[in-house]
Amino acid sequence: MEWFWPESVLSNGERVKEELMQGRELAGQLCRVFDDHKSTLDSGFGGGGGGSAEGLVDKILGSFANALLILNGKESDDQELVSGDQIQGISSGGGSADSSSWDANHAIIKSEDFHEEISCKSASTFKDRRGSYKRRRTSHSWTRDAQDLTDDGHSWRKYGQKVIHNAKHPRNYFRCTHKFDQSCQATKHVQQILDDPPVFRTTYYGNHTCRDYLKASELVLDCTSPRESSSYIRFGDFKQDHPFFSSLTSVKKEVVIKEEKPQPSDDHMMASHHRNHSSSCDYIVSPHPTAFEYSCPLSGLSSTIDPYDHEGDVMSSLIVEPYYFDDEVLQYEF
């Protein structure tokens, strides 16, 4: 498989490293806060060397968000990096990060889509209005070719399959599982383009505005310093006390594996599979572009992506997407 990387990402490697290192340091502080919390059960999250647990979480999120903004390359020049306070606003607001500075254009897009949906719904007093839609913009998409359909970090639901003219294999259409519960507009389609070896082309449209909270419910920080190795943070416990995570309790208790596996028959592509196992999907941090082969594509990976497509996906990106980070590793386990 292969991702298409803008040059600017490479030049920002050091900045990414700094941001991620800061995030790791803050995470370490958060670990100590939790340790303090354990030792003094009734004291709450007020202690800790670097401030409250909530504040630390906000800073961590801000660091990762900044790294992602930097990775976006061409947007990094004219976009303000996200501060911890902004992240806090995002997280406590319960919505997507539409309020961040980069997204003014996209807000318009979303507004248009909203009106389209309203008009469509209002016009569809009759039951059968199938196929009533406005064709997607073909400009902000990116593609990925792979011999195996590896996990891209998001949950998908198949909603259609079409035989494509002059194509040997049908095209499978997927939308984000959270299209309705979180209004996530991300879609993709997958089509086998080669037989031997089998190569599957995945085309992504739109960014995820959803947050797969449950994937983030258990976070593993693999600290590389000898005495801090493999520290685990279980947000499943933490969220009871954190205003952000406590707001997630209404989310359905399920863990989803986001992976399509080709069937022996070429046109049997599977959508999301539910799973109970939490260890089969480890996420790592790195600035090396090649290491992103197994990650979900960030905006800016392809020349076909429009600037306004950089939705408020900061949270979902930093939570679920894997990054490799030189020989230092931040490892998430879900």
Next chain:
DNA sequence: ACTATTTGACCCAG
């Protein structure tokens, strides 16, 4: 019973 997938119908852009 609930959720996901299948598949033909429908509609729009080119």
Next chain:
DNA sequence: CTGGGTCAAATAGT
């Protein structure tokens, strides 16, 4: 007019 993207009823799976 045609190809492609989406909808939603029917069906399958858990």
